[in-house]
Amino acid sequence: EPEVTQTPSHQVTQMGQEVILRCVPISNHLYFYWYRQILGQKVEFLVSFYNNEISEKSEIFDDQFSVERPDGSNFTLKIRSTKLEDSAMYFCASQTGLRRSDTQYFGPGTRLTVL
């Protein structure tokens, strides 16, 4: 069964450094998402991406964040200058379409630790 994959599984970085989190969505999916989950808290929406542009973003997704689909398979989340409070699990998700029956499938997540 196809699945969303994410790399790395764990990223440790120093405050102020740039990080790029990578995702490979399911191949025939058209809609892509990033969510984050601070330890012990609920999942929070960051951004959705369709047709090579951002379709929706939350207040969390400020100028320090950017997303890109650099080729036909990867979907990346970049944090330009990490802060301590960026430490969280980051989940990528993908979806076939926007019918309500189209499920968002989640990757296993990248744990980001900012020191």
Next chain:
Amino acid sequence: GQQLNQSPQSMFIQEGEDVSMNCTSSSIFNTWLWYKQDPGEGPVLLIALYKAGELTSNGRLTAQFGTTRKDSFLNISASIPSDVGIYFCAGRDMDSNYQLIWGAGTKLIIKP
């Protein structure tokens, strides 16, 4: 912002017992989803609901989309040890095509 209240926060039950958890929203939702998250993994969809009043089962799991469209519940019958984990409700309100709004999760702990 949009709020989803999920309760209970945690449940500590005996194996074989039935479990019930619910979510309420501050506005009307057009989609309710229930996910399970195991430690160190991403959420996995259990049940999806798309119509008010809809009742859907997936094995021992049953979920309903409330008739007010502002709530949903998930029941697990005859719990087993592998049911342990965190259960999240998530939904999509009328103003968004994309983002899912999430509850805070219900942590299920089962005593053997």
